[in-house]
Amino acid sequence: MAMVLLTLYLVAVCILISLNSITHNVILYFIVLSLLAGILCLAFTTENILVFYICFEATLIPMFLMVLGWGARSQKMRAAFYLFFFTLISSLMMLLSLVKLYALTGSLHLGELRGLELPYFYQK
Numbered sequence: 001m002a003m004v005l006l007t008l009y010l011v012a013v014c015i016l017i018s019l020n021s022i023t024h025n026v027i028l029y030f031i032v033l034s035l036l037a038g039i040l041c042l043a044f045t046t047e048n049i050l051v052f053y054i055c056f057e058a059t060l061i062p063m064f065l066m067v068l069g070w071g072a073r074s075q076k077m078r079a080a081f082y083l084f085f086f087t088l089i090s091s092l093m094m095l096l097s098l099v100k101l102y103a104l105t106g107s108l109h110l111g112e113l114r115g116l117e118l119p120y121f122y123q124k
Helices: 002-021 026-045 049-058 060-070 076-105
Strands: none
Touching: 002 026, 026 049, 026 060, 049 060, 049 076, 060 076
16 A cells, blocks of 8 residues: 555646646646556555556557657657566566466465465575
8 A cells, every 4th residue: 555655646746747847748748647646556555466467568669668758858859768678588587487386386476375385495
């Protein structure tokens, strides 16, 4: 719940700050920002790790659009692709760990995984 409240607080701050700084495609900016906030709230409230992973990956799309569409520097295209590429590459490691966790336990539900003791080798 704390992460949802923090997300909503930061979205409100972003809206207040962007009222004066966003001058083009204002409606589209607020749609993308709302989409990002919704996906983040869904990611923070789910009890399934796979749904969290999908939401985590889905946040890449609005972030990519925001950097590409409303970035401030001349190399915003490069920055957007770097953000997308490096986040996607690192999240593939998380996907592999989810597959291994499912193979070990047979579940990706947080309620079932709480208190589960995995061998130290797998925890690393």
